[in-house]
Amino acid sequence: MALSSLATLCSSPPVSAVRDSPAVSNLNGLSPVADDAAAPSAFLRSGGGGGDLKEIKQLHCRVAKKGPTHNNELIAKCAEVGTPESLDYALKVFEGWKEDECVAGSLFVCNSLIRACSFAGLGERAILVFVRMLEMGVMPDKYTFPFLLSACTKVSWFREGVQVHGAIVKMGFAGDMFVANTLIHFHFECGDVVDGRRLFDKMPERNVVSWTSLICGYSRRDCPKEAVSLFFDMVEAGAVPNSVTMVCVIAACAKLQDLKLGERVHSYIGNLDIEPNGHMVSALVDMYMKCGAFVTAKRIFDCCVERNLVLYNTIMSHYVKRGMAREALAVLDEMLEQGPQPDRVTMLSAISASAALNELFFGKACHGYILRNGLQEKDDNINNAMIDMYMKCGESGLACTIFNSMSNKTVVSWNSLLAGYVKIGDVRSTREIFDEMPERDLVSWNIMIGGLVQESLFEEAIEFFRMMQREGIKADKVTIVSVASACGNLGSLGLAKWIYHYTEENVIERDMLLDTAFVDMFGRCGDPKMAVQIFEKMEKRDVSSWTAIICAMATEGNGKQALELFKEMLTQGVEPDDVTFVGLLTACSHSGLVEQGRRLFQSMEEVYGISPKVVHYGCVVDLLGRAGLLEEALDFIKSMPIEPNDIIWGSLLSSCRTHKNVEIAAYAANRSPELTSDRTGIPVVLSNIYASEGKWSEVAKVRLKMKERGMHKVPGSSSTEVNGVVHQFSSGDESHPEMSRIAQMLDEINCKLRDAGHVPDLRNVLLDVDDHEKKFLLSRHSEKLAIAYTLISTGQKMPVRVVKNLRTCSDCHTYAKLVSKVYDREISIRDNNRFHFFKEGFCSCGDFW
């Protein structure tokens, strides 16, 4: 942590506003001992201008009786000082001016005053001066208008600007190049691209500023392509770009995120012999960062000795965006030691960095600094960023205090709060805020949908997506990434196809992230062909894209293909991450590739420097257990350097079930920490193992234990989609409206299967009842209900797709195989672990799962 920064941030002299701050009481308690002497002087500087105003007043007293000429002197002095106070003072003097006091030189003074107002960003005062000078009969000249118009532009006073434009034309100054240049700028800032361009085209002669205004205008109006192409036109036309032109065109390249183009434009700086300045360095660093050329950007930053505020802010914001929050704070450290005084943009990055690092202490220090310097006044962004920071640091109370104190809550303020509650996982508050919002935009919906997905409320996420459509909000790629994830988790191929077509029909921008989400979605929905098709068409693929396709292969049970893809990924120079290994190990496990799995696990740390997490150990336990190597799996667990969790023991247990090993099962169950927690997986599996071996007294013991702890078994449930409607069945469920037809069908299937030689495996019934009852219960497993319903509700040869919440039992597996043959239907069952594709009596898993 940047301690010196903290010390400095906390030791600045407080102003009255700090006392009213919600955070301040805490901050005062936390602040290191104030040591003003150690703080950089810039930090202690007060507002400035107070002394100058005193000087102005003294001057006023001295010249008061000397006549009108001296008023000029006084106003010129005010303009020179240029603070709001001094300009107000000038206006007051100006107000008292009488017409006959105007003398030669007054026009010059008025122009200077308007110029000063424009510089200070005080458009209103500039207009006042202009109106007053007209009243007094001081006629403006061509020097009056550029600053007057630019003052209007700066404060977005477009109505007044249009009036000024009228005055310009009436008074005959429209032909002046300087005035025309300002008019171009004004029109572009109004959003009036066409008129701006027309003005440029009509100019009889142009200078570098004319070109630059046009290039800048296009770039800022989100037409960076036109901006860059105009730059080349300009060079072609023989006009010589200067450093301002370069800044504008570099900014346009940054917007395009086109590194090649950026480098080409960069080379002009040397070729045209343009002296590099601070503005240009900042623009270049920003451009290279936005184009992903981090090393080049960093080199330019490091080489620059005279680092100005914007350059620091640029590098800081990019560090934060790239997840390098510590580095961002190190930059702040350097600024506080030697550099320019941090401003509101600096603090926005500092707050973001605090939020990313969960550094509440530092965040509060930033809050204090912001209040002491009044940076939060008139700046909603700062307040919004602080809401975000406090929410991320777990201080929802402080976040709400800031939120409630804001007089001008924008949709962004609401969204920041909303996103904060999503991050804590507080679905109820999120929903309440969402309902309470006076206005919702695309981001609000995206936060809500993303939040529901995060909380595994996939159906609700889809429902919100539909609601969003009904309200006429057009989804973007961020929405679709969340929705695709929801579809993938629901495993509904119909929904997946629908959302995919929605994206194509609505021409929603595709990027690597979205394509990767689609690959993942189709992988999970049992359409690996589609996943591969999308993957192959991708222009750029990162580690997540490769991982998604590897996982798709793993889910399908295509271990060999998964390993092939991994090889290809390495050839293309993409480094695997820990998630990639989850996919690879799962793939090996599902395909019985024990040796390959062992080797991959070994290589994780040795070759790729990735320390295995619990989930990877779980995969290996699964790999060994499924292959029947239960002793080795147990030894492996015993040798783990980290504490095995419920999932590890659960995985071993379920292998014990498959391979009927009661001893190891009992051992594992007793080691599992879950028996003392309130989740149910392990006791259920254990009781199932005892049940399948007919050890009913043991079953009763485990069940009693569960009951005492208030646990209950999660009921098996399967869903299937028929004509776009999802039908849900739970085990033994008779509530479906078409239950009598389903029962009839179940009987028919049972007869046909019996004729085909199928004997129900009654060990799958985990209750102590007679065989007749067992047969009945077995025939009502949820996947069987779903299969039967789909068979009677869909046409011949239509595939049957079932999604199950638990692992499918061995009887249902055999059942599905035979149904696929007897009824000549392709059947897929996605259980909580993988896909099974049944066709002509065989399953894609090769009975290995």
Place this chain on the structure above:
DNA sequence: GTAGGGTTAG
């Protein structure tokens, strides 16, 4: 005298 870089939420 006109034109320029960095900005919060998904």
